[in-house]
Amino acid sequence: MSETDRALAELEKVTADTPVFKSIGSILVRADREGLLADLKEKKELLNTRVTVLGRQEERTRERMKDIQQKLQEKLRPARPSE
Numbered sequence: 001m002s003e004t005d006r007a008l009a010e011l012e013k014v015t016a017d018t019p020v021f022k023s024i025g026s027i028l029v030r031a032d033r034e035g036l037l038a039d040l041k042e043k044k045e046l047l048n049t050r051v052t053v054l055g056r057q058e059e060r061t062r063e064r065m066k067d068i069q070q071k072l073q074e075k076l077r078p079a080r081p082s083e
Contacts, residue, residue, distance in 0.1 A: 008040045
């Protein structure tokens with residue numbers, strides 16, 4: 001995401017008549033500045049969405065791990081003799 005942010009920042013600095021290029025594989029191809037801006041903004045939105053989804057998945061996984069850890073600790077506790 002930081003790479004996309006840097007590319008957007010640099011692209012926004014240049015004027016419309018400055019030639020810009022897009023990397024496609026191992027070559028650079030001349031591209032339209034506005035098209036590149038639109039592509040990068042869309043990519044940034046998709047990355048933000050992915051980060052949000054992964055954050056939620058991570059939180060659910062942490063909660064499940066905590067529950068499993070508690071259950072395991074309960075099962076591993078020595079049983080108290082009956083009085």
